[in-house]
Amino acid sequence: MAEDDPLQPASAYDLSHVDEADTRATFSVLVDNEPGVLHRVVGMFSARGYNIESLTVAETDRAAHTSRITIVTRGAAHVLEQIRAQLEKMVQVRQVADVARDIRGVERELALVKVRGDGEKRAEALRIADIFRAHVIDTTHESFIFELTGPPSKIDQFADLMRPLGLVEMSRTGVLSIIRGKERG
Amino acid sequence: MSLQEPITETTPITRTMTGAEIVVRALIDQGVDTLFGYPGGAVLPIYDALFQDNTEHGERLRHILVRHEQGATHAAEGYARSTGRPGVVLVTSGPGATNAVTGITDALMDSIPLVVLTGQVPTHLIGSDAFQECDTVGITRSCTKHNVLVRDVNELARTIHECFHIARSGRPGPVLIDIPKDVQFATGVYVGPDEVTFNHAYKPRTKGDAGKIAEAIELIANAKRPVFYSGGGVINAGPRASALLRELVRATQAPITSTLMGLGAYPASDPQWLGMVGMHGAWEANHAMHDCDVMIAVGARFDDRVTGRLDAFSPGSKKIHIDVDPSSINKVIKTDVGIIGDAGHVLEQMLAAWNARKATPDRAVLKPWWDQIETWRARNGFAYQPSQTTIKPQYAVQRLYELTRGRDVYITTEVGQHQMWAAQFFHFEEPNRWMTSGGLGTMGYGLPAAVGVQTAHPDALVIDIAGEASVQMTMQEMSTAVQFKLPIKIFILNNEWMGMVRQWQQLLHGERYSQSYSDSLPDFVKMAEAFGATGIRADTPDELDAKIMQMIDTPGPVIFDCRVEKAENCFPMIPSGKAHNDMLLGDAAAAVDIGTVIDEAGKRLV
Ligand SMILES: Cc1cc2nc3c(=O)[nH]c(=O)nc-3n(C[C@H](O)[C@H](O)[C@H](O)COP(=O)(O)OP(=O)(O)OC[C@H]3O[C@@H](n4cnc5c(N)ncnc54)[C@H](O)[C@@H]3O)c2cc1C
Ligand SMILES: Cc1ncc(C[n+]2csc(CCOP(=O)(O)OP(=O)(O)O)c2C)c(N)n1
Numbered sequence: 001m002a003e004d005d006p007l008q009p010a011s012a013y014d015l016s017h018v019d020e021a022d023t024r025a026t027f028s029v030l031v032d033n034e035p036g037v038l039h040r041v042v043g044m045f046s047a048r049g050y051n052i053e054s055l056t057v058a059e060t061d062r063a064a065h066t067s068r069i070t071i072v073t074r075g076a077a078h079v080l081e082q083i084r085a086q087l088e089k090m091v092q093v094r095q096v097a098d099v100a101r102d103i104r105g106v107e108r109e110l111a112l113v114k115v116r117g118d119g120e121k122r123a124e125a126l127r128i129a130d131i132f133r134a135h136v137i138d139t140t141h142e143s144f145i146f147e148l149t150g151p152p153s154k155i156d157q158f159a160d161l162m163r164p165l166g167l168v169e170m171s172r173t174g175v176l177s178i179i180r181g182k183e184r185g
Numbered sequence: 186m187s188l189q190e191p192i193t194e195t196t197p198i199t200r201t202m203t204g205a206e207i208v209v210r211a212l213i214d215q216g217v218d219t220l221f222g223y224p225g226g227a228v229l230p231i232y233d234a235l236f237q238d239n240t241e242h243g244e245r246l247r248h249i250l251v252r253h254e255q256g257a258t259h260a261a262e263g264y265a266r267s268t269g270r271p272g273v274v275l276v277t278s279g280p281g282a283t284n285a286v287t288g289i290t291d292a293l294m295d296s297i298p299l300v301v302l303t304g305q306v307p308t309h310l311i312g313s314d315a316f317q318e319c320d321t322v323g324i325t326r327s328c329t330k331h332n333v334l335v336r337d338v339n340e341l342a343r344t345i346h347e348c349f350h351i352a353r354s355g356r357p358g359p360v361l362i363d364i365p366k367d368v369q370f371a372t373g374v375y376v377g378p379d380e381v382t383f384n385h386a387y388k389p390r391t392k393g394d395a396g397k398i399a400e401a402i403e404l405i406a407n408a409k410r411p412v413f414y415s416g417g418g419v420i421n422a423g424p425r426a427s428a429l430l431r432e433l434v435r436a437t438q439a440p441i442t443s444t445l446m447g448l449g450a451y452p453a454s455d456p457q458w459l460g461m462v463g464m465h466g467a468w469e470a471n472h473a474m475h476d477c478d479v480m481i482a483v484g485a486r487f488d489d490r491v492t493g494r495l496d497a498f499s500p501g502s503k504k505i506h507i508d509v510d511p512s513s514i515n516k517v518i519k520t521d522v523g524i525i526g527d528a529g530h531v532l533e534q535m536l537a538a539w540n541a542r543k544a545t546p547d548r549a550v551l552k553p554w555w556d557q558i559e560t561w562r563a564r565n566g567f568a569y570q571p572s573q574t575t576i577k578p579q580y581a582v583q584r585l586y587e588l589t590r591g592r593d594v595y596i597t598t599e600v601g602q603h604q605m606w607a608a609q610f611f612h613f614e615e616p617n618r619w620m621t622s623g624g625l626g627t628m629g630y631g632l633p634a635a636v637g638v639q640t641a642h643p644d645a646l647v648i649d650i651a652g653e654a655s656v657q658m659t660m661q662e663m664s665t666a667v668q669f670k671l672p673i674k675i676f677i678l679n680n681e682w683m684g685m686v687r688q689w690q691q692l693l694h695g696e697r698y699s700q701s702y703s704d705s706l707p708d709f710v711k712m713a714e715a716f717g718a719t720g721i722r723a724d725t726p727d728e729l730d731a732k733i734m735q736m737i738d739t740p741g742p743v744i745f746d747c748r749v750e751k752a753e754n755c756f757p758m759i760p761s762g763k764a765h766n767d768m769l770l771g772d773a774a775a776a777v778d779i780g781t782v783i784d785e786a787g788k789r790l791v
Contacts, residue, residue, distance in 0.1 A: 032385055035334070036322055043327050078515060085512035091331040091351055094386045 020076035024053075026100035026107055027084065028177040032092040033059050033067040041069055041093075044086055050075065054109075054152075054174035066094065070177045072152070099177040106180055110173040111155045116143040117166035125165045132158050143168070200376075204338045204369040205230035208302065209238050211345040213246060214378050217273050219264060219640055220248045221257035225277025226317060227304025230369035249640055249669055252661035254281050256633035258288020259659065262297045263637030266620045267595055269423055271298040271352045272637065278304045279317030282363075283324065287627060289359045290328040294624025295446060296421055298357035300348055301329075307367040308336055321363045330358030336365065338373030343381045355389025356510040357421055389509060393526035393534050401481070401505045401522045402538045406546070408479035410554045411439040414462060417446030417623070418484015418508060419528045420616045426529035427451070427616040430483065433536050438546045440558055442470035444485050446623045449613035459558070460567075463491040464759050465605040468566025468768060469558055471757075474499050475765035476557070482506045484528045487517040488624070489791075497764030507531045566757045567609055569771055576726050578603060578678045578749040582610040582650065585676060588733045593645040594618065595638045599631040599655030602684035602755045607650040629658030632675060636662050639671040646674070646737065653679040653746075654703055663716040666742040674736050675744045677709060680751045688754045693788050713744035722746040762787035 031037045038057055045052050053072040060068045073083060080098070087096045099105030113134070115125050118141075125144060129136065134148040148158055152175055159170060202210065208231050212220070224232045235248060251257040254276045261272025276285050282303045292299045306315040322334045331351050335344050341364070348360040405411055413434055419426050427450040434441050434457055441451050442462040451458055460467030462474055474480065480502045485491070492498045498518065506513075506520040507528060514523035524531055569579045582603075596611055597620040598604040604621060613619050620638060622630035631649040639647040649656070656677055666673050686701040710720030719739045723732040723746070736743045756771035762784070 036326060036332075039323070040326055047327055078519070082512060082516055085510075085514075085516075089356075089510060089512055091385050091387045 020078060022074050022076055023080065024072065024074050024100055025080045025083070025098050026105070026175055026177055027071045027073065027087060028097045028099045028105075028179075029069040029071065029087055029093060030060075030095040031067050031069060031090075032094065033065045034092055037067070037092045038069065040090060041071070041087065044090070045071070045073070045083075048082075048086065050079070050083055054172070056174040056176055068177075070099070070175050072100075072175050097177075097179060099179065102179065104180040105177060107151045107175050107177050108149055109152050109155055109175050111148045111158070111170055112137070113146045113148060113159065113162060113170040114143060114168040115146065115162050115166050116168050118142050121165045125162060128158070128161050128165075134158065200374050201372055202375055203230065203234070204341050204364065204371050204373060205234035207338070207341045207373060207375050208345065208364070208369070209234045209246065210375055211342050211378075212273065213238075215346065215349045216270070218245070218247060220246060220273050220275050221251055221260040221264070221637065222248055222275030223251055223254050223257060223277065223281060225279075225281050225304065227278035227306060227366050228275060228281075228302075228364075228369075230366065231275065231302070231304070231364075247640075248275075249636070249665065251633065251636075251665050253659065254284035255287050255629065256636070256659050256662040256665065258285050258292065258299065258301070259627075259630050259633035260637030260640070260662070260665075261299050261301075262288060262292050262295075262630075263597060263620050263634030264641045265292075265297050265299060265637075266420070266634075267617050267638040268641045269617065271300050271349060271357075274299060274301040276301070276303055277317070278306055278321065279319045282319060282321040286325060286328060287625075289325055289361065291622055291625040291627045291630060292359040293328050293330065295622065296357050296417060297359065298352040299359040300345075300352050301359060301361040303361060303363050304369070305334065305363045305365040308365045309367070311365065322361070325361050328359070329361045330356075332361040332363070334363040334365070335368055338368050338371040341368065341373060342376045343384070346376075346378045346381045347383045347385070349378075350383065351387060355387075356418075356513075390511075390525050391509070391527040391530050393507070393524040393531035395534070397522055397524045398531070398534050398538050401524065402535060402542060404479050404503050404505060404522065405437055405439070405481065405539075406542065408439070408477075409550055410473075410476060410478040411437065411481065411551075412459075412473045412477040412479075413439055413441035413451075413481045413483065414443070414474065414485055415441060415447045415450050415483045416444040416485025418486075419447055419450040420484075422484065422509075422528035424616055426484075426527075426532055429529060429532035429536055431455075433532055433539065436536070436539055438548070438551055439481070440473055440555075442466070442474065444488065444491055444623070445608055445621060447485060448608060448619045449616045452614040453612035454614060461608050463488075464493070465609065465755055465757065466491075467609075468564050468757055468770065469561035471759065471765040471768055472561045473558060477502045480504045482508075482520075483532065484508060486513045489517075492517065493759045493767075494762050494764050497767075499765070564770075566768070566770055569753075569756075572750065573726065575750045576723065576729055576747060578606050578680065578753055579610055580726065581676075581678060581729065581747050581749055582606050584729055585648070585650070585733055586611045588730060589646060589648070589737065592737075593642070595620065595635075595642060595645050595647045597621065597631040597634040597638060597647070597649045599649070599651045600626045600628045600685075601652040601655055602680075602688065602753070603650055603652045603678040605755045606678070611650070628652075628655035630655075632656055632659050632673070633662045633665075635673040635675070636665055636669075636671055639666070639673050640669070643671075647672075648674045648676050651675055651677045652684060653677050653681065653706060653709070654683045657707075660712070663713070663718055663742065663744070667717045671742065672740060673742050674739075675742075676736070677744065677746055678749050679706075679709070679746050680749050680753065681706060682751060684753070685755070687752075691754070692760070709744050709746035713742075716742075716744075718742040718744060720744050720746065722748065724748045760787055761790035
């Protein structure tokens with residue numbers, strides 16, 4: 001980690017949190033839909049050296065002028081706590097939830113996966129797609145494009161299975177998130 | 186005031202006005218009496234509205250014309266820190282805005298409330314690389330607490346009122362409002378501060394959690410070696426917070442130290458005061474922080490200048506941390522009891538809880554701790570080698586302090602060794618009397634900050650304790666001081682070196698003094714005279730007192746060129762990467778090979 005890296009001078013002060021393992025977090029951030037909000041949120045991540053694994057954003061409530069930004073990140077527990085506090089203190093941020101660590105959290109991602117192959121491999125790809133309930137949205141004699149939704153782990157798994165069968169490329173939306181139940185999350 | 190016009194305050198019929206008039210009106214309704222600014226094409230309508238307001242109503246909104254926009258921001262910081270009210274800045278688009286960036290960042294780092302108004306090119310030209318266009322909100326997003334481009338004149342009043350609220354509430358900070366020129370010309374509806382509904386859900390927490398407070402009180406009541414560690418947040422929370430802090434500290438009989446930013450919240454003359462903590466802090470303060478069993482941090486953010494090496498920072502203590510900003514808690518140091526709230530409110534709650542518990546501290550329990558503290562005090566960590574022939578910089582600050590005692594004094598500083606000596610040897614009894622750039626460490630802060638302080642306190646004695654290198658960064662603001670008859674005193678500890686840099690090069694870079702000597706320094710006395718101010722020079726210790734008195738008695742602005750020892754180092758010093766009980770002292774440092782004191786890992790730190 002950073003402590004072993006002589007090229008990371010700033011972290012030499014930071015010796016107290018060495019043994020915390022990194023975990024994944026999905027922050028669902030409800031913001032006022034104003035120009036520059038996304039920049040402020042993303043800018044905070046880059047300025048403070050936090051990683052963004054995926055990012056989605058869109059208006060969610062026109063009347064209330066709100067958008068939801070979903071950010072997947074990774075870090076030690078104290079880092080995730082700090083990210084959350086930094087998000088919450090922004091003037092345009094209304095609410096922050098960590099969906100990945102909330103049992104009521106739901107995460108979904110859409111992926112488009114291009115697989116090239118023939119013969120038995122092609123048939124196997126179709127069988128797996130069926131198990132994953134992926135749709136074929138384009139086909140040629142030697143390729144498919146599958147459309148697949150699910151939690152990010154399911155999409156990772158699908159990609160792992162398709163790789164030996166001829167995965168060419170894929171495109172993912174990044175994570176969307178919401179909290180289960182009847183209340184507004 | 187023109188005779189036919191009704192007075193606007195009492196007749197709220199004229200709700201429709203131009204954007205520029207809305208700006209002026211909103212500032213007045215916010216209680217602003219002073220603006221620090223510099224005109225230009227994109228703010229001319231506002232300057233025009235200001236001119237007209239001044240002719241109609243007299244100078245109820247005073248404009249201090251600076252010489253560089255950075256000066257405006259630091260002056261506004263000085264104004265804000267010394268009054269507790271937001272400082273207001275008005276500058277033009279493009280270069281006006283970019284020149285203000287340093288001061289805005291400085292205010293963010295030190296939690297100073299500023300409202301910065303910038304002009305912008307007309308809305309329809311935004312994005313076209315128009316003359317003096319820059320992406321001001323883009324550039325300043327990461328150095329403001331909040332910023333906004335106002336595109337609709339009908340949003341202007343609301344935005345300004347909300348921005349004042351954001352700047353001064355919670356953890357204070359700079360807020361920027363970018364106003365395109367067409368919005369300044371357009372006609373819109375004005376709403377007053379009491380009638381607006383805010384756009385944002387922003388609502389900082391002020392009251393502390395009662396359960397946490399009870400926990401904290403139990404810890405303090407059972408502590409054998411407690412220490413209070415207060416910071417700039419107590420100053421931010423207003424004079425009442427300082428008064429409550431004093432009460433609580435006295436009630437608990439615990440010792441107290443403070444960061445550079447918190448000096449004055451607790452009176453330096455009090456026996457429970459340990460002096461400043463940190464890299465150049467007091468021997469007794471750092472040892473007490475290292476050895477304590479309960480630490481009570483109030484409005485302080487565990488900055489690396491304070492903690493030193495983190496894994497050796499106060500290893501045996503339970504830590505209570507009171508802060509209005511939840512992101513300050515557990516950011517650097519893991520706390521045991523984190524209390525989110527305004528220092529004033531929380532201290533009041535803690536005092537009530539303490540009194541309700543009827544916990545009189547057991548003097549016998551605290552006695553060994555105080556005995557220990559006395560032995561640290563006896564070490565006299567700030568001792569320096571006196572001289573009959575050259576003025577020692579520490580001596581100069583001591584004399585300045587003694588000779589200004591009992592007066593209505595405000596001190597600002599630049600950045601460097603002189604800043605640390607000022608913190609060590611000038612003592613403060615009250616909050617809001619000490620203005621320094623702590624977080625960003627901006628050379629050039631002190632002179633314009635003094636301009637701002639003097640504007641707010643015209644009859645006070647305002648002194649910038651300066652270094653000859655720093656002060657040249659914003660020297661042009663002397664012209665502002667002369668124009669507005671602000672009798673600031675610039676007390677330069679002139680060692681001809683960028684002393685702090687020279688000290689680090691001596692300690693860390695094998696005495697290779699790369700670019701830290703200022704050759705061709707100006708004659709500061711002549712420079713003062715060129716500005717229309719008074720110049721005074723002192724070369725020897727025996728003439729120092731008389732010259733300082735001459736400075737104090739001079740009714741106008743003064744530049745005081747105090748020629749001090751050139752090679753003096755600032756001690757004590759916790760070398761980078763070391764612990765609090767690993768401090769270097771001045772007398773001991775002379776005896777060791779100073780270059781070997783800091784190890785390789787330490788050399789890589791800042
Ligand atoms: C050359 C140089 C040397 C330095 N050496 C030292 C040194 O030896 N010792 C030292 O202490 N500093 C030193 N500093 C300053 C240092 O860099 C930091 O600026 C300083 O330590 C921070 O002070 P603080 O912790 O009080 O925080 P501030 O920056 O004043 O922050 C205030 C804290 O209080 C909180 N707060 C704000 N308002 C409220 C409120 N109303 N209620 C409750 N909480 C509130 C904020 O959220 C924040 O956490 C040095 C600086 C320079 C340039
Ligand atoms: C704008 C800016 N540039 C550079 C620095 C780095 N720096 C810190 S202290 C210092 C030297 C200050 O010299 P001087 O003002 O003469 O004060 P002294 O240390 O001699 O008292 C420098 C260059 C800084 N803090 N700010």
